[in-house]
Amino acid sequence: MTMTVDTNSTPQFHLSEEPHHPEGASTMLGFWVYLMSDCLIFAVLFAVYAVLGHSFAGGPGPKELFDLELVALNTAMLLFSSITYGFAMLEMARDRVKPMLIWLVITGLFGAAFLTIELTEFSHMIAEGATPQSSAFLSAFFTLVGTHGLHVTFGSIWLITLILQVLRFGLTSFNKRRLMCLSLFWHFLDVIWIGVFTFVYLMGMI
Template structure:
């Protein structure tokens, strides 16, 4: 075999290796860019609530509306879901498909519990006449919390989709990369919700 042929084979192997690693790097980079854009969206919503958060229009204030123990339970649901997702990622690293799916399912149940409590809160507020049109404060509140809830809803749909893909194809490299992206997204939602709980609920009631 000539030296030219050997060099061509080595060059081809190099490009194949680069092509194998490029999708993962580009996917993670693209997803980080998406999360940064989402940060900007929530930053605008937080800033809006900061400006409008005391514009009650002679209506109810946060102290009149918010049930902090219920919100604390809701917060626990989302935090627990983040912990169970972490367990799912640990099982993925051990290549345990069944255990990974089980922890993902538990994560989804915690996420559904979070959404159920949030929808109950929205229903209760609207039933009490504190809907988003009642005041600027309530408009900003429903927009901020509702946007976060939509993200959680999307995350659960994504989670179920990945569970189906893992069930069908196993923990292949593509599914591992998708689970990693969803992990970043899910923990991002936890961080945002801690901000909502502290800035909107706690400061609103105790401030």
């Protein structure tokens, strides 16, 4: 063994200096990990819906309540908002602020249209007496679809905030990073919606 031990210095069990990373280098990965944890929230809600989705308590079932044309329209809104956000990201990569902002506003409008349609659907259901309290199926339905709607609501608030940030401070590296995080969030919500329209709406109507 040729190990030499310097008896004079005390052993160090930590890094004497933090490894250097460029500012914000870990943000995207961190945000991705957040999205994965959010994915688990939705997985739990999907599991609840799978278990309780057939407990109607004598109340109305999916076939009486769901309007697939409305859901198809809603799906289109979210899909359009996904691609317009993508176009905004392409403009951002070219540092073209104005077209980027226009695409972001269009994305926000599609998001608002999605929320309006969803709330209309909810209010129709509640007006017909299909409230979250009336059966386990409806509790699970409103929790799952409502949580997704809540995510879209907060995504929209975030979007408006970032539009104002860019207007005020320009397309700084901070704002670019924030816009990329929101991009992940927005596309992620569209992925969750695929699960919602497939498992809740389409499977309920087959």
